[in-house]
Amino acid sequence: MNIAAHPKTMTPPPLHVALPGALAEGVRLMAARRGDHPQVLVAALMSKLVDDVARVADLMGDSVAAEEAPGQGRRVLESFPQGLTQRQCGVIYVLGFHADEDGVFRKQLIKIGIILNGVEITSISDVLAALSRKGLVDQVRGREGKRHWQLTRSGRRVFKELNEGESA
Structure with a gap:
């Protein structure tokens, strides 16, 4: 009996992000209009951005994310x-x-x-x-x-x- 060895794969840990009030509410409203769950909508949007460096650059321009991000315990x-x-x-x-x-x-x-x-x-x-x-x-x-x-x-x-x- 031969048992095929599967290489171990490391799954990166999940990233949990808390959106502050107005932004969170905007996501909820957008998801409701589309008939999506807010978390699923955010995950789908992020998955489209992760591989599209040019689109992120267009959206962010020269600004630094740390300065643009709302909330973040300011x-x-x-x-x-x-x-x-x-x-x-x-x-x-x-x-x-x-x-x-x-x-x-x-x-x-x-x-x-x-x-x-x-x-x-x-x-x-x-x-x-x-x-x-x-x-x-x-x-x-x-x-x-x-x-x-x-x-x-x-x-x-x-x-x-x-x-x-x-x-x-």
Whole structure:
């Protein structure tokens, strides 16, 4: 008796996405008009986009998804009324608390991810780039060309407000 061996295949874990209020309601209404379940409609739309990089580029243009995505746990601050995601607040918090006396964060970026409970280094890099575009952090060159980060004046105001919120 011959038994054919099947190669093990790894199934990627599912991705669960929560849509904020107005967007979720819009999906529900669209699904109802079509006679679809909202989750099935979203999955069908996403499956059409996943393999169509050009269509995603047309839809998104030059904007960065992290800046466009509604919801995402945004926190509106007096010092930064446009709002920041919880992860952006976390990175500012880590940079503020773990900077050297001169205000420069010289640790490896992976340390930020560890402090923030296992956030991937690519995500940390994306957050730092977004915070830099918002004028909240600056990249500084250290010895041997290493990249370090520091909060700008605006970033320090945000950090101070976040820190005061913890003691309240």
